[in-house]
Amino acid sequence: MKEQVRPRYVRGKKTLKHISKWEETLTALMNPEGKPEALDGILVLDVSYANFAGIIAASLLAELGAETIKVEPPKGDPARFMSPYGLTVGDVGVPFLMEGRNKYYITLDLKDEKGRENFKKLATKADILIETFTPGFMDQLGIGYRQLSKINPGLIYVAISPYGHYTLQAKELSRIPDSDLVAQAASGLPALIGELPDSPEPYNWPTRAGFWASWYISGVAAAMGALLALYYRQITGEGQMVDVATFDAFSACVGFPVTMGFVWGKPRPRYGPLDYGLCPYGFFKCKDGYVAIAAFRDQDFRAILKIFNRWDLEEDWRYLFDRITDDVSKAKELNREIENIVAMYTCDEIIRKFSEYARKSMRSKLSGGGLPVTAKMLTPKEVLKENHWYLRKTFVEVNDSKYGKFVVPICGKLSETPPRIKWVSATIGKDNEYVYRKYGLEK
Amino acid sequence: MQEDYFSFTNRLFDPSKIYEKPEVLKGIRVLDISHMIYGPNTAKILAQFGAEVIKVELPFYGDYWRTATYWGKFWKHSNPLWHFINHSKYFITIDVKKPKGRELILKLAKISDVFIENFAPGTVEAWGIGYSQVSKINPKIIYVSLSTFGQFGPLKFQPGWDLIAQGVSGWMSVTGYPEIDSHYKIPDYLGDFYPSHFAVLLILAALFYRQKTGKGQYIDLSQAEVLMRSLYHFTYETVTGKELGRTGNFDPTMVPSGIFKTSDGKFIALAIATDEQFEAFCKAMGRVDLFKNDRFRNVLSRLKPENAKELCEITKELISSKTAFEIIDLAKKYGFSASEVMDDVKICNDEWRRQRGSVVHFKDEMYGEFVLAGPIVMLSKTPGRIKWLSRPLGYHNRYVFMKLLGLSEREIKQLEKEGVIGYWDNRVGLKPPIGYDIEKDPVFNYKIDKEREKL
Numbered sequence: 001m002k003e004q005v006r007p008r009y010v011r012g013k014k015t016l017k018h019i020s021k022w023e024e025t026l027t028a029l030m031n032p033e034g035k036p037e038a039l040d041g042i043l044v045l046d047v048s049y050a051n052f053a054g055i056i057a058a059s060l061l062a063e064l065g066a067e068t069i070k071v072e073p074p075k076g077d078p079a080r081f082m083s084p085y086g087l088t089v090g091d092v093g094v095p096f097l098m099e100g101r102n103k104y105y106i107t108l109d110l111k112d113e114k115g116r117e118n119f120k121k122l123a124t125k126a127d128i129l130i131e132t133f134t135p136g137f138m139d140q141l142g143i144g145y146r147q148l149s150k151i152n153p154g155l156i157y158v159a160i161s162p163y164g165h166y167t168l169q170a171k172e173l174s175r176i177p178d179s180d181l182v183a184q185a186a187s188g189l190p191a192l193i194g195e196l197p198d199s200p201e202p203y204n205w206p207t208r209a210g211f212w213a214s215w216y217i218s219g220v221a222a223a224m225g226a227l228l229a230l231y232y233r234q235i236t237g238e239g240q241m242v243d244v245a246t247f248d249a250f251s252a253c254v255g256f257p258v259t260m261g262f263v264w265g266k267p268r269p270r271y272g273p274l275d276y277g278l279c280p281y282g283f284f285k286c287k288d289g290y291v292a293i294a295a296f297r298d299q300d301f302r303a304i305l306k307i308f309n310r311w312d313l314e315e316d317w318r319y320l321f322d323r324i325t326d327d328v329s330k331a332k333e334l335n336r337e338i339e340n341i342v343a344m345y346t347c348d349e350i351i352r353k354f355s356e357y358a359r360k361s362m363r364s365k366l367s368g369g370g371l372p373v374t375a376k377m378l379t380p381k382e383v384l385k386e387n388h389w390y391l392r393k394t395f396v397e398v399n400d401s402k403y404g405k406f407v408v409p410i411c412g413k414l415s416e417t418p419p420r421i422k423w424v425s426a427t428i429g430k431d432n433e434y435v436y437r438k439y440g441l442e443k
Numbered sequence: 444m445q446e447d448y449f450s451f452t453n454r455l456f457d458p459s460k461i462y463e464k465p466e467v468l469k470g471i472r473v474l475d476i477s478h479m480i481y482g483p484n485t486a487k488i489l490a491q492f493g494a495e496v497i498k499v500e501l502p503f504y505g506d507y508w509r510t511a512t513y514w515g516k517f518w519k520h521s522n523p524l525w526h527f528i529n530h531s532k533y534f535i536t537i538d539v540k541k542p543k544g545r546e547l548i549l550k551l552a553k554i555s556d557v558f559i560e561n562f563a564p565g566t567v568e569a570w571g572i573g574y575s576q577v578s579k580i581n582p583k584i585i586y587v588s589l590s591t592f593g594q595f596g597p598l599k600f601q602p603g604w605d606l607i608a609q610g611v612s613g614w615m616s617v618t619g620y621p622e623i624d625s626h627y628k629i630p631d632y633l634g635d636f637y638p639s640h641f642a643v644l645l646i647l648a649a650l651f652y653r654q655k656t657g658k659g660q661y662i663d664l665s666q667a668e669v670l671m672r673s674l675y676h677f678t679y680e681t682v683t684g685k686e687l688g689r690t691g692n693f694d695p696t697m698v699p700s701g702i703f704k705t706s707d708g709k710f711i712a713l714a715i716a717t718d719e720q721f722e723a724f725c726k727a728m729g730r731v732d733l734f735k736n737d738r739f740r741n742v743l744s745r746l747k748p749e750n751a752k753e754l755c756e757i758t759k760e761l762i763s764s765k766t767a768f769e770i771i772d773l774a775k776k777y778g779f780s781a782s783e784v785m786d787d788v789k790i791c792n793d794e795w796r797r798q799r800g801s802v803v804h805f806k807d808e809m810y811g812e813f814v815l816a817g818p819i820v821m822l823s824k825t826p827g828r829i830k831w832l833s834r835p836l837g838y839h840n841r842y843v844f845m846k847l848l849g850l851s852e853r854e855i856k857q858l859e860k861e862g863v864i865g866y867w868d869n870r871v872g873l874k875p876p877i878g879y880d881i882e883k884d885p886v887f888n889y890k891i892d893k894e895r896e897k898l
Contacts, residue, residue: 018568018569022565022568022573022575023594023595025575026594026595026661026663027595029661030595030663036652036656038648038649038651038652039648039651050716050717060644064648078716078717078718078719078742081742081743081746082696082697082716083696083746084675084679084687084695084696084746085695085746085747085748085751086742086743086744086745086746086747087679087682087683088743089682093696094675094678094679094682095675095678095696097678098675098678135448135449135452136448136449139448139451140448144448145455146448146451162780163795164799164821165449165452165456166449166452166453166455166456166799167453167795167798167799168449168798169794169795169798170449170795170799171449172775173775175774175775175776175777175778176774176775176778176779176780176781176782177716177717177720177778177779177780178780179694179697179700179714179715179716179780180694180697180714181692181694181697181700181701181702181712181713181714181780182712182713182714182780182781182782183782184712185702185710185712185782185783185784185785186712186782186783186785187785187790188785188786188787188789188790189629189630189633190692190702190710190712190784191784191785191786191787192630192631193618193619193627193629193630194627195623195625202692203620203623203625205692205702205704205710206692206702206710206712206784207618207619207620207627207691207692207702208618208691208692208694208702208712209614209618209629209633210614210617210618210619210689210690211614211617211618211673211674211675211676212673212675213629213633213637213673216637216672216673217637217640217819220637220640220641220644221640221819221820222820223644224488224640224643224644224647224819224820225820225821225822227644227647227648227651228467228468228492228647228820228822228825229467229822229824229825230647230651231467231468231647231650231651231654232465232467232822232824232825234651234654234655235654238824240822240823240824240825241452241455241456241822241823242820242821242822242823243452243456243820243821243822243823244819244820244821245799245801247782248796248799248801248819249819250631250633251785251790251796251801251816252801252816252817252818252819253633253636253637253640253819254631254632254633254636254816255527255528255636255815255816256524256527256630256631256632256787257631257785257786257787257790257791258527258787258790258791258796258802258814258815258816259523259524259526259527259791259813259814259815259816260513260787260791261786261787261788261789261790261791261792261814262523262791262813262814262815263516263518263523264516264787265788266787266788267786267787267788267789268786268787272625272627273625273626273627273628275628276513276514276630277511277513281606282606282628283606283610283615283626283628285624290610290615290626292606292607292610294606294607296507296511321515324513324514324515325514326514326515371602373602373603373607375601375603375607375610375611376610376611377610377611377615377616377626378610378611378612378613378616379613379616379617379686379688380613380616380617380674380676380677380679380680380686380687381680381686382613383611383612383613383671383677384677384680384681386598386611387597388592388596388597388598389596389668389671391595391596391597392593392595392596392665392668394668394671395677404682405681406678406681406682407677407678407681408677408678409668409671409672409674409677410672411641411664411665411668411669411671411672412641412645412662412664412668412669413593413594413662413663413664414645414648414649414660414661414662414663415660415661415662416649416652416658416659416660417648417649417652417660419645419648
């Protein structure tokens, strides 16, 4: 069990008592069982095709309680097979299964007249529609925003595509399909990851984030846009079109690249394990893994020097402006010092030293107020073993007769309307009968 | 004849009409006492879509991010990296630890709809402005507590931010190259920005529910959990018992995929997701034989490690024989996913982004022209917008306290004297820009009788 660091203000017995009582209330608040759902009664149609941004957006709305129907062509969505090294569980890939929460699956051929009629029937009843086709494809079939908004003025039409559904450039590039890696590159993420320019190739090349960064950002943005529009509809009764460009995901999410380009006028080089802001700030290799060493303020940096008994470094790196990384060779020098120090200890030793110091520092008015922070870098396998997440129910265990045993993550604790996973499924056309009957569709 | 689709959508999303359209969150008041990025950016997104966001900072010190610029560079006495996290807000100062300060916060919380904080768990409760206290005076409030590890659980007191969250969630361990011993952060604090979008999603769900039922609620969002939500690696791990690890620039869910160098020395990202796209790619590259090859024709067989490796090698060769322009041209014609790797300057000057409104050239009354990122999602009827850039510390004090809380001139003077509220103390990042005459500023020197005159 890790030792806990209490913040400075949590000192008196009275406060502690209040906090433990508050915590009890909190834990009770966060149990989803039997509670209402925020989006109860909202119908979401997800016609995304070979694109996880749409699938993720639909999942998020489904977690919040919307009735979500995934509409697939008879052969199924190609996203089913986007899986690491082609690994399939039952008949689907891992990511598709993981996002298959609280969804109904139907098949419907949009290229067929009858399929389109059925789709229109569904769209008349729907509140939110999510699509990821080439801009103009749905419009050509007569089921785009232009046509559907006439038969259902309250419809919120969420379009996800690489370059969006408007502007001249988007029209010109509209045939380029979406993928996470290319969306990362087009929005400026890989340009900032990788070794320093003077390192050997290809490690100094632009490097992708090792997960679906762009698709998840775009998925959250699309769900957010849908809820903004839903809120507006609640007041005015009007639907609208919501447009997300996945090739803009990273830069629009963080905002840094745009302003950096304007103020500095030149692109940032890749900085390897260094940070653009301060040194030391990052994960350093210790005897048995990697630990975070991060010093935001001067007092934190001094605390780190005291902990490691390296006060001799203080004179050279005394001020914050000594430690900003505008001069890479200087930053590398300090980084190397820290690397050498950290390499002499194990993870647990460092964590213990830091928390001992923090506890003393908090109680003392004379120690300069430094609060050194550390944590061990974990792989997904190690994360699963962490008791903290188990108690918070971050991972839901699923035991399915078809797909076997696996876990899926969920996040966000709401006291009144918590998001939840009611079931996980991915079987193609599984709910055809139920949905076709419920909404009076023709077979 | 039917109008062309793009001319219809260009009209629908016309950027020149943005400021004439309604704001979706008009009338929603957000009290934002958070600092750094995670909390302030959550509030900023709400402000973008029309909420009235009141940002509370500590007198004389301000938000720590006000001075945290890259490489020591400031822009007109302000941190350029602060504006896009804090535009369109009202800036006030309150020292929460003073009893009068606490009272002010509670008064504001009483008339607010959303309350955002991101201090260490338990801190706001100890200060007397936590959910248990605020919900007593305003049961309809949506109270949002943002933190790295969440409000309960054994690690809750562990301090943290972006870097820590990236480390403990697994984000860092899956990024980089398997052959070398180097781990990279995801840059630009994505571990703060991405969860802040998630927080907005939850706040909107809570607002929607409140509109229906009149009930407020408490939201506890751990940023590390949001990062975990974006990894399929946990499911992969429990299905196979194996770790996926790092795969460099190869996305193991798509073959071929990677970042490749072109004949003119540029970097191209390319990923082929479906059989359809693979056929297009093979035709474009003049290698139809690849698509006819049984090992590569089907997506699942393409994804097998040995086939994937071979195909990525072939792709590397193919790309290195063409220029970046040629490849993008082919991608446009044939329809496969490819783009040049964009950097800061290319993104800032991108014509497409400017037309779209995701790069905004904004003229501010105080700071002049500035370029910053626009909304991440575009709404046709209620688009997000930038109303003003950030303001000096305590700039809206008089405006907010007089107009919203009805404080008198004398009461404000008294609060200033006691240090409950305060101003910038002549520090860079906190003070007004060079050459700006703050004494003549009507908002900063807001007087209540002026308002009466207008009426």
